Amino acid sequence: MALDNETMQGLLESVARFVRERLRPLEHQVAREDCIPAEIRREIAAMGLFGLSIPEDYGGLGLTMEEEVRVAFELGKTSPAFRSLIGTNNGIGSQGLIMDGTEEQKQRYLPRLASGELISSFALTEPEAGSDAASLKTSARRGEGGYVLNGTKRFITNAPHAGLFTVFARTDPSQPGARGVSAFLVEAGTPGLSCGPIDRKMGQSGSHTSDVIFEDCHVPSDALLGGREGQGFRTAMKVLDRGRLHISAVCVAMAERVIDDSLRYAVERKQFGQPIAEFQLVQAMLADSRTEAYAARCMVLETARSKDRGADVATDAACCKLFASEMVGRVVDRAVQIHGGAGYIADHGIERFYRDARLFRIYEGTSQIQQIVIARNMVRDL
Amino acid sequence: MKLLVCVKRVVDFNVKIRVKPDGSGVELANIKMSMNPFDEIAVEEAVRLKEQGKVTEIVAVSIGPQQAGETIRTALAMGADRGILVKTDATVEPLAVAKILAKVVEQEKPDLVIMGKQAIDDDANQTGQMLAALLGWPQGTFAFKVAVGEGSIDVTREVDGGLQTVGLKLPAIVTTDLRLNEPRYASLPNIMKAKKKPLDETSPETLGIDVSPRLKVIKTVEPGGRKAGVKVGSVAELVQKLKVEAGVL
Ligand SMILES: Cc1cc2nc3c(=O)[nH]c(=O)nc-3n(C[C@H](O)[C@H](O)[C@H](O)COP(=O)(O)OP(=O)(O)OC[C@H]3O[C@@H](n4cnc5c(N)ncnc54)[C@H](O)[C@@H]3O)c2cc1C
Numbered sequence: 021m022a023l024d025n026e027t028m029q030g031l032l033e034s035v036a037r038f039v040r041e042r043l044r045p046l047e048h049q050v051a052r053e054d055c056i057p058a059e060i061r062r063e064i065a066a067m068g069l070f071g072l073s074i075p076e077d078y079g080g081l082g083l084t085m086e087e088e089v090r091v092a093f094e095l096g097k098t099s100p101a102f103r104s105l106i107g108t109n110n111g112i113g114s115q116g117l118i119m120d121g122t123e124e125q126k127q128r129y130l131p132r133l134a135s136g137e138l139i140s141s142f143a144l145t146e147p148e149a150g151s152d153a154a155s156l157k158t159s160a161r162r163g164e165g166g167y168v169l170n171g172t173k174r175f176i177t178n179a180p181h182a183g184l185f186t187v188f189a190r191t192d193p194s195q196p197g198a199r200g201v202s203a204f205l206v207e208a209g210t211p212g213l214s215c216g217p218i219d220r221k222m223g224q225s226g227s228h229t230s231d232v233i234f235e236d237c238h239v240p241s242d243a244l245l246g247g248r249e250g251q252g253f254r255t256a257m258k259v260l261d262r263g264r265l266h267i268s269a270v271c272v273a274m275a276e277r278v279i280d281d282s283l284r285y286a287v288e289r290k291q292f293g294q295p296i297a298e299f300q301l302v303q304a305m306l307a308d309s310r311t312e313a314y315a316a317r318c319m320v321l322e323t324a325r326s327k328d329r330g331a332d333v334a335t336d337a338a339c340c341k342l343f344a345s346e347m348v349g350r351v352v353d354r355a356v357q358i359h360g361g362a363g364y365i366a367d368h369g370i371e372r373f374y375r376d377a378r379l380f381r382i383y384e385g386t387s388q389i390q391q392i393v394i395a396r397n398m399v400r401d402l
Numbered sequence: 403m404k405l406l407v408c409v410k411r412v413v414d415f416n417v418k419i420r421v422k423p424d425g426s427g428v429e430l431a432n433i434k435m436s437m438n439p440f441d442e443i444a445v446e447e448a449v450r451l452k453e454q455g456k457v458t459e460i461v462a463v464s465i466g467p468q469q470a471g472e473t474i475r476t477a478l479a480m481g482a483d484r485g486i487l488v489k490t491d492a493t494v495e496p497l498a499v500a501k502i503l504a505k506v507v508e509q510e511k512p513d514l515v516i517m518g519k520q521a522i523d524d525d526a527n528q529t530g531q532m533l534a535a536l537l538g539w540p541q542g543t544f545a546f547k548v549a550v551g552e553g554s555i556d557v558t559r560e561v562d563g564g565l566q567t568v569g570l571k572l573p574a575i576v577t578t579d580l581r582l583n584e585p586r587y588a589s590l591p592n593i594m595k596a597k598k599k600p601l602d603e604t605s606p607e608t609l610g611i612d613v614s615p616r617l618k619v620i621k622t623v624e625p626g627g628r629k630a631g632v633k634v635g636s637v638a639e640l641v642q643k644l645k646v647e648a649g650v651l
């Protein structure tokens with residue numbers, strides 16, 4: 021625990037207030053226009069939100085995992101598009117660099133990632149390599165003074181805005197699995213690197229993904245993350261623990277948000293001469309949602325603390341991701357139900373959360389992949 | 403130029419206030435407390451003046467229990483340089499607050515004092531004016547705009563029917579109105595840095611101020627609920643009712 025209670029409380033209150041006063045009023049607009057206003061992006065940067073998990077020595081806040089998930093519990097109480105903007109810099113887009121980067125690579129990029137001057141993306145998934153990421157085909161051949169990258173990456177969050185990509189590519193074609201994969205730090209604007217059109221998604225409008233295409237893209241040898249080949253996949257997997265906990269915290273936050281909206285609605289809305297919150301069938305939905313969200317909150321906090329103590333939390337983090345993402349799916353579904361017809365109509369924003377939440381069960385490892393990870397580890401650790 | 407900004411810890415404006423069962427006051431136990439919103443505006447103005455290079459040091463003062471220190475920390479996170487907590491668990495009325503502040507002013511010798519026009523808990527709207535009287539300083543209350551000059555300050559005030567600008571010679575007292583500015587959010591790095599800024603503690607006794615109350619609260623009650631309205635049949639009837647029953651025409 022790096023921060024004293026008073027400072028932590030101040031931090032959480034400031035984020036909660038920013039979410040309440042600045043971000044929530046913009047939810048409809050951001051969804052409608054599929055764009056976060058530049059002014060809000062600047063305010064988010066000024067708040068320091070891009071650098072939550074980046075060490076203080078490199079200009080970030082250096083929050084512990086527990087502190088980070090507590091901030092995510094607040095930040096997640098609005099459209100996840102806002103969180104997604106800072107998500108990659110704090111998670112998959114910077115952690116590989118923090119854990120395995122050379123000192124020179126850290127100095128070059130981390131301060132600009134912490135300030136939000138530079139947006140980073142994590143480019144692992146490919147058209148033919150999703151859950152089975154280790155089978156990726158993007159190649160990195162040794163070339164003059166460095167490497168030449170060829171291949172296509174798919175569904176890459178923040179790619180259209182990124183200044184820096186962590187790209188996973190195969191340096192050893194004789195090794196078809198994880199061991200042949202290396203990670204590269206590639207700057208936007210490098211000749212041969214381009215982004216496809218912005219993907220049209222089911223939800224989370226305002227957050228953008230696209231293909232990232234490499235065509236004979238030359239990168240210098242010091243672009244190799246950590247300066248070592250064959251480490252890339254291990255880096256990617258290490259990064260995912262933190263990411264899974266962060267996403268789980270966002271799921272908890274979204275669940276708490278829509279429970280709050282549902283409760284307020286149920287107390288106001290009258291049918292059959294009384295508030296629907298008085299009907300036991302509605303109460304059952306509220307109670308189940310509250311209970312599940314609370315369980316997920318406890319899991320996330322406990323696992324985050326355990327990670328801060330240095331424990332290996334790979335299994336527990338997968339449990340959190342599995343439970344929290346499935347939980348928020350059930351909770352948003354009940355929220356629509358409690359709102360009745362209004363829950364289905366866009367003006368109330370509930371159907372938007374219903375669509376937004378669907379992603380959590382898919383990215384950073386689908387629910388099935390979490391189940392496989394959990395059970396495999398259980399068997400291994402017997 | 404040195405600036406003193408006064409911040410009060412009050413029940414957060416989002417909290418639904420409940421009256422204590424015995425009517426002696428409002429429920430404060432386990433209630434979220436925050437900086438008085440008018441004081442936030444005062445801190446924001448102070449920080450802007452510092453950013454413009456008009457002010458070199460901002461000292462934030464609060465009078466209240468130990469936890470009022472958190473309110474000072476918020477001011478430090480927004481950009482104040484150091485804090486002074488005048489610690490007391492007693493209820494401190496506007497006159498006592500003004501006397502304490504006058505003493506702090508005597509010690510700190512600021513060129514300008516900025517504070518909220520009132521606090522949202524008891525809405526007294528007296529402290530700034532009393533402080534000006536005790537110090538014999540000019541005052542610009544209900545500030546809508548301030549412009550600092552050489553040894554002087556122009557304060558545009560919100561008054562009934564419009565705006566009025568007064569020119570004051572420094573040192574002076576300014577009290578802030580709602581539209582002076584929009585306070586910033588304390589950024590996370592600044593909240594962390596605020597912990598390292600100096601916060602001194604003193605007490606009314608040390609300053610030699612008697613804070614014993616001069617007012618007595620007789621009763622506190624919930625606001626009455628809204629009464630049902632009436633429907634009128636015609637414009638003529640409405641005018642008639644406004645004239646005779648409401649007596650507003
Ligand atoms: C909005 C969005 C943002 C994204 N952002 C990024 C990003 O920034 N960077 C990045 O690299 N990727 C990103 N992704 C990609 C994401 O991580 C993948 O979509 C995800 O890993 C699933 O891969 P896939 O889509 O290829 O599905 P597939 O792997 O084809 O899976 C299809 C189905 O098969 C199941 N399945 C697959 N293998 C097994 C198995 N062995 N046993 C049982 N079931 C199995 C899956 O659970 C799923 O239900 C993003 C995706 C989306 C939609």
Ligand SMILES: Cc1cc2nc3c(=O)[nH]c(=O)nc-3n(C[C@H](O)[C@H](O)[C@H](O)COP(=O)(O)OP(=O)(O)OC[C@H]3O[C@@H](n4cnc5c(N)ncnc54)[C@H](O)[C@@H]3O)c2cc1C
Nearest residue numbers: 289291292296299300301302357358359360361362364365
């Ligand atoms: C896209 C769309 C098309 C529609 N088309 C038509 C149409 O063509 N014609 C038409 O007349 N209507 C139409 N409707 C209205 C629709 O039939 C109502 O929305 C539906 O009957 C629910 O009513 P409500 O929205 O007022 O929700 P409410 O009745 O307010 O219900 C809110 C929640 O309270 C629960 N609830 C209510 N009463 C009780 C109780 N006693 N015990 C337990 N739980 C209770 C409900 O199950 C629900 O979960 C349409 C609605 C939509 C969204």
